[in-house]
Amino acid sequence: MPDVFNNFCTNISSSSREKQSDCLNxxxxxxxxxxxxxKVNTPGFSFKIFDKFDAEKIINNSLTCSPGVxxxxxxxxxxxxKNISKVLNQIFNNCIITGIIPDEWKTAVVTPLYKNKESKSDLNNYREISVLM
Structure with a gap:
């Protein structure tokens, strides 16, 4: 059954005839x-460099209990x-500066959750919950 859910969830896509460059333009x-x-009054989206307390604040304020991948x-x-926050800040800042995010961070543990409607055998009646990290 896990393979059936995995195949279903990883192959959901929409078709588009547009090129990525056309979409960006x-x-x-x-x-x-x-x-x-x-109508838009923002300087744009950007990442800020982590200061020495950012990683600690993010982890301590995290609501999830799951260990993820x-x-x-x-x-x-x-x-x-307290012991690893300096190293984590350096890793996160390196990702921001280089624009490279490790492939391992792009992986999630996906759990199908039944929507409590209609047939449990129809995969469209589930939604995916993704836990990163």
Whole structure:
């Protein structure tokens, strides 16, 4: 059964005849137009460099209990945070500066959750819950 859910969830896609460059051009033109007519008043999205307390704040404020793909329990991370926060900040900042995110961080533990409607044998009656890290 896990293989059936995995195949279903990883092969959901929408078809598009547009090239990625066409989509990016559309987005750029639309945002430029919205800025001109003052419908968007933001400097744009950007990541900020982590300061020495950011990793610690994020881990300590995390609501999830699941260890995710790393297998490291969140409780253990919280207990070790004072010792590892400096290294984590350096790793996160390196990702921001280089624009490269490790492939392992792009993996999730996906759990199908039944929506409590209609047939349990219809995979469309499930939604996927993804836990990162």
């Amino acid at each position: 559309f987005i750029d033109k639309t945002f430029a137009m919205l800025k001109r007519i003052k 790393t297998g490291i329990p969140r409780r253990l991370l919280k207990k070790l945070m």
